[in-house]
Amino acid sequence: SQQGEEDPQALSIQEGENATMNCSYKTSINNLQWYRQNSGRGLVHLILIRSNEREKHSGRLRVTLDTSKKSSSLLITASRAADTASYFCALMDSNYQLIWGAGTKLIIKP
Amino acid sequence: DVKVTQSSRYLVKRTGEKVFLECVQDMDHENMFWYRQDPGLGLRLIYFSYDVKMKEKGDIPEGYSVSREKKERFSLILESASTNQTSMYLCASSFGALYYEQYFGPGTRLTVT
Numbered sequence: 337s338q339q340g341e342e343d344p345q346a347l348s349i350q351e352g353e354n355a356t357m358n359c360s361y362k363t364s365i366n367n368l369q370w371y372r373q374n375s376g377r378g379l380v381h382l383i384l385i386r387s388n389e390r391e392k393h394s395g396r397l398r399v400t401l402d403t404s405k406k407s408s409s410l411l412i413t414a415s416r417a418a419d420t421a422s423y424f425c426a427l428m429d430s431n432y433q434l435i436w437g438a439g440t441k442l443i444i445k446p
Numbered sequence: 447d448v449k450v451t452q453s454s455r456y457l458v459k460r461t462g463e464k465v466f467l468e469c470v471q472d473m474d475h476e477n478m479f480w481y482r483q484d485p486g487l488g489l490r491l492i493y494f495s496y497d498v499k500m501k502e503k504g505d506i507p508e509g510y511s512v513s514r515e516k517k518e519r520f521s522l523i524l525e526s527a528s529t530n531q532t533s534m535y536l537c538a539s540s541f542g543a544l545y546y547e548q549y550f551g552p553g554t555r556l557t558v559t
Contacts, residue, residue: 339488366545379536379550424488432544433504436488 340368340425340437348443355412357440359425360405366428368401368408373439374421382410382423412442420444449473450551452537458557465524467554469537478520479538479548480504480512482531489536495520496544527558 343358359368370382383399385392385408392399398411412419422439429435453468471478477496481489481504491504493512501512509531513521520539524531534555538548 369547378552379538381547381549384547426489428545433491434489434548436490438486438488 339435340427342423342425342437342440344440345438346441346443348445349415351415351417351444351446353415355415355419355442355444357410357423357425357442359408359410359437361408361425361427361435362406363427363429363435365403366430366432368399369426369428369434370397370399370408370410371424371426372421373424379424415442415444417444417446450537450539450549452535452551452554454554455552456555456557458559459524459527460559461528463524463527463558465527465556465558467522467524467535467537467556469520469522469539469551470518471520471539471549472518473539473541473549474517475539475541475549476517477540477542477544477548478514479540480510480520480522481536481538482506483534483536483553492522524556527556529558532556532558 340359340361367386369384373379385401396413401408422441424439425437426434450471479494480492495501495514511523536553537551540546540548
């Protein structure tokens with residue numbers, strides 16, 4: 337399967353802690369994108385990292401990409417209750433189609 | 447901000463009915479997409495369009511058709527709804543090349559009884 341596989345499937349942490357989610361894949365990619373989905377705002381794009389990039393930051397988010405290991409990670413620092421959501425990695429393959437993982441459900445406990 | 451709107455948040459239809467789901471984006475995006483989202487399966491692409499009147503099949507086009515008569519509007523049609531088409535349907539749009547990020551509507555939760 338070309339599907340990205342997120343790990344863990346679910347994660348529960350205390351507010352203020354850091355959260356790390358991983359995504360592994362099997363195909364070659366053009367880029368890798370992370371999205372967040374919660375009931376209030378639907379699916380929202382977070383970060384896009386190109387295949388020739390190794391790390392990107394956006395506010396409290398840090399994404400790394402290791403193409404030799406075919407894996408990416410999303411780090412959320414100093415988590416907040418509003419970060420409670422499902423997080424998806426999506427791989428842009430050589431045909432420019434997004435291939436989606438099943439997501440990591442993140443719960444931030446107050 | 448990009449705004450993608452979908453015609454209904456919730457929809458209940460009977461088996462065999464013809465169902466229309468509409469999506470409108472207000473940012474002059476070239477590309478529009480229809481996905482369905484089912485628990486544990488992530489998003490699966492049904493159809494996409496990179497220009498007016500152009501359409502391409504995604505991974506699961508069977509039982510669906512689409513229409514794009516205007517740049518801002520992309521419709522998904524279920525010709526004869528079946529219970530296995532009960533799902534969350536998400537519309538998205540993107541600017542320019544297909545490898546850019548996508549912007550999503552709020553989704554339509556369709557139940558077919």
